[in-house]
Amino acid sequence: MSRVTKFAARDPGPAARMAGFMAHLRHNGMRLGVGETETALSALARIKASDPEQTRLALRAVCAGSLEDTERFDDLFNAYWLNGGRVAHKVMPSSSPSDSVKSSRPAKGQDCASGTGVPTTPDAGGEDDVLTPEGDGKLVASVVQAKLNKDLRDLVQPEDIAEAEKIAHRLGAALRDRRSRRRKLARKGDQIHFRKLIRQSLSSGGEPLDLPKKRRPERPLKIVTLCDVSGSMTLYAQVFLAFVAGLMRADDTADAYLFHTRLVRISDALRDRDALRSLARMSVLADGFGGGSKIGACLHQFTRTYARRFVDGRTVVLILSDGYDTDTADLMGTALASLKKRGCKIIWLNPLKGWDGYEPVARGMAAALPHLDLFKPANRLADLAALETEFARL
Amino acid sequence: MPVKDTMTYQTLQSAMADQGYIADDDLAMAVHLALSLGRPLLLEGAAGVGKTEVARVLAAVEETQLIRLQCYEGLDAAQAIYEWNYQRQLLSIRAAAEDGETGRAVEERIFSEEFLLERPLLKAIRQARAPVLLIDEIDRADEEFEAYLLEILSEFQITVPELGTIKATTRPIVILTANGTRDLSDALRRRCLYAHVAYPDPAMELAVLRARCPDVEDQLAAQIVGFVQSLRREDLEKKPGIAEMLDFAAALMGLGIADLTHDPVVLQASLATLLKTQTDRSNITTEIAQRLAGRAA
Numbered sequence: 156m157s158r159v160t161k162f163a164a165r166d167p168g169p170a171a172r173m174a175g176f177m178a179h180l181r182h183n184g185m186r187l188g189v190g191e192t193e194t195a196l197s198a199l200a201r202i203k204a205s206d207p208e209q210t211r212l213a214l215r216a217v218c219a220g221s222l223e224d225t226e227r228f229d230d231l232f233n234a235y236w237l238n239g240g241r242v243a244h245k246v247m248p249s250s251s252p253s254d255s256v257k258s259s260r261p262a263k264g265q266d267c268a269s270g271t272g273v274p275t276t277p278d279a280g281g282e283d284d285v286l287t288p289e290g291d292g293k294l295v296a297s298v299v300q301a302k303l304n305k306d307l308r309d310l311v312q313p314e315d316i317a318e319a320e321k322i323a324h325r326l327g328a329a330l331r332d333r334r335s336r337r338r339k340l341a342r343k344g345d346q347i348h349f350r351k352l353i354r355q356s357l358s359s360g361g362e363p364l365d366l367p368k369k370r371r372p373e374r375p376l377k378i379v380t381l382c383d384v385s386g387s388m389t390l391y392a393q394v395f396l397a398f399v400a401g402l403m404r405a406d407d408t409a410d411a412y413l414f415h416t417r418l419v420r421i422s423d424a425l426r427d428r429d430a431l432r433s434l435a436r437m438s439v440l441a442d443g444f445g446g447g448s449k450i451g452a453c454l455h456q457f458t459r460t461y462a463r464r465f466v467d468g469r470t471v472v473l474i475l476s477d478g479y480d481t482d483t484a485d486l487m488g489t490a491l492a493s494l495k496k497r498g499c500k501i502i503w504l505n506p507l508k509g510w511d512g513y514e515p516v517a518r519g520m521a522a523a524l525p526h527l528d529l530f531k532p533a534n535r536l537a538d539l540a541a542l543e544t545e546f547a548r549l
Numbered sequence: 550m551p552v553k554d555t556m557t558y559q560t561l562q563s564a565m566a567d568q569g570y571i572a573d574d575d576l577a578m579a580v581h582l583a584l585s586l587g588r589p590l591l592l593e594g595a596a597g598v599g600k601t602e603v604a605r606v607l608a609a610v611e612e613t614q615l616i617r618l619q620c621y622e623g624l625d626a627a628q629a630i631y632e633w634n635y636q637r638q639l640l641s642i643r644a645a646a647e648d649g650e651t652g653r654a655v656e657e658r659i660f661s662e663e664f665l666l667e668r669p670l671l672k673a674i675r676q677a678r679a680p681v682l683l684i685d686e687i688d689r690a691d692e693e694f695e696a697y698l699l700e701i702l703s704e705f706q707i708t709v710p711e712l713g714t715i716k717a718t719t720r721p722i723v724i725l726t727a728n729g730t731r732d733l734s735d736a737l738r739r740r741c742l743y744a745h746v747a748y749p750d751p752a753m754e755l756a757v758l759r760a761r762c763p764d765v766e767d768q769l770a771a772q773i774v775g776f777v778q779s780l781r782r783e784d785l786e787k788k789p790g791i792a793e794m795l796d797f798a799a800a801l802m803g804l805g806i807a808d809l810t811h812d813p814v815v816l817q818a819s820l821a822t823l824l825k826t827q828t829d830r831s832n833i834t835t836e837i838a839q840r841l842a843g844r845a846a
Contacts, residue, residue, distance in 0.1 A: 201581075202558065202582075216578055216582050216583075216742045216743060222745050225745045350635070352635075357656055360643075360646035361639060
């Protein structure tokens with residue numbers, strides 16, 4: 156294969172070829188700017204650029220930014236430089252480049268409110284109107300109430316997500332981490348802010364009259380959601396999915412997974428700016444939706460893979476499941492125990508717990524109980540909203 | 550001999566080897582470019598593959614000093630960049646008040662270099678000879694610190710409000726290490742050259758062992774490397790790194806072992822240098838250890 160690519164005779168020179176290579180990498184999903192092109196060119200000046208292997212090593216050091224990039228780089232390099240002039244095969248779907256960039260918070264909010272591309276029914280618009288906080292009178296309250304109490308069995312609608320987003324926002328705000336080594340100036344602090352103290356005492360001849368204080372700032376916790384979409388959860392999955400989608404939109408650091416018999420990460424799909432498209436992407440990922448459930452195995456897999464990267468002492472792991480598991484109960488217990496070891500808090504929201512006379516008798520659930528920080532019922536958005544005070548207490 | 554402009558990555562590779570560090574082509578090229586382009590280098594990889602060691606060896610190759618900043622959760626400017634010496638300032642103000650010095654003069658004096666405590670980042674940009682600045686485990690520090698670091702890495706200057714801007718006298722050679730405790734920002738990644746440091750392949754690991762422990766017998770060396778390599782393929786909580794492998798070799802040498810398969814009890818005891826968690830210790834039973842050692846022999 157590896158013949159050096161023959162460029163056209165009227166090719167304007169190495170700089171243009173390098174720019175072409177960067178464009179090629181960018182098309183394939185690497186995030187590179189003009190700065191990298193420049194660096195790459197100056198890097199070539201410092202090696203023996205006629206040697207393809209050296210060039211490969213050098214360009215990899217400049218262009219790759221992560222392990223995944225490193226692994227893909229060789230193929231992309233071959234495709235462009237060692238391909239005998241064939242046209243490079245493009246892997247990425249042809250979405251507009253601006254879509255792949257994570258949007259900022261306000262942009263997301265607007266997008267969601269406008270509900271881009273949602274098939275509008277006559278009353279959907281009406282509901283949107285009354286949901287705005289400035290809406291008036293009793294009518295608003297009752298309509299909202301009806302909406303909150305509906306046991307959502309139909310498809311997840313973008314409006315639900317918008318609403319879930321508000322709830323998720325409040326819940327996120329309630330989850331604060333109060334441990335930190337950093338300290339900030341505060342009126343009621345527990346330590347003296349020396350820098351300020353020295354400045355102030357200058358005017359009084361070194362006599363510190365006021366003692367400015369500093370204290371540990373409160374910081375938001377990262378929320379990782381694991382949502383069960385197995386058969387027994389079908390009824391409630393809609394609510395939870397809406398909630399998860401809302402959460403991902405409200406919080407940049409949140410992370411989300413689906414599981415039934417397998418575990419799938421859906422964070423990227425849910426961050427899509429278009430609410431409807433994100434649902435579509437999610438349903439592709441959620442292949443096997445409504446099947447059996449292997450909670451233990453999925454939790455175990457999560458602990459061994461993603462949790463090592465994304466779960467730390469400043470994380471809350473939110474498990475949304477009924478706890479009916481086809482795996483052995485031990486597996487769930489050990490998985491949760493090792494997850495707990497990472498220093499996170501674990502909250503389990505179980506839709507069945509809302510039933511009268513429910514006892515966590517499913518063996519899996521019983522094994523999980525000792526590792527949970529909070530075990531609460533939830534099967535409607537209203538229930539989730541009500542958890543705010545519980546979260547604040549954690 | 551310090552690296553000259555004419556140096557290629559191969560000469561750098563052998564210079565590093567002289568200092569006892571065996572780098573693969575990827576790493577050598579990345580270090581070479583970091584040196585010649587004056588860009589920071591981000592090294593990622595599992596714990597114990599020798600990321601930190603790169604900085605130490607580079608300092609030796611360049612014959613310059615190594616300044617190390619160990620990152621941790623909550624690291625802030627006072628520990629990383631500079632801090633005022635408050636006790637001295639306070640004493641000085643009191644003394645000045647008794648001498649009748651004016652307020653403005655006191656202020657100028659106590660916010661001068663004399664009262665400034667250098668922390669690693671400030672120290673690194675004020676050296677006469679460019680040092681190697683190692684920012685270790687950057688992923689442990691929080692995002693706020695990362696943002697601050699970006700500013701320093703692009704401008705190589707630090708602003709102290711009371712003193713003004715301190716420009717770098719020399720540009721330090723910056724090495725950042727990370728092992729994936731959290732995702733680093735794209736901005737930081739883009740500012741740096743990147744190399745992923747993996748666990749070494751058997752040939753390379755053998756070369757490392759040879760370079761560091763020249764006294765190990767050929768047969769034992771091959772056994773050690775084979776054993777550690779196959780141990781890494783087992784399902785472990787914490788895989789043994791190169792440092793652990795060298796400890797293991799040193800332990801076997803100290804115990805006077807010539808063959809791994811010889812004494813199961815001793816092998817099991819010396820696993821203490823390789824396996825660092827209770828679960829891993831109990832998972833690798835005597836039988837498994839013997840099987841791995843037998844295969845390595």
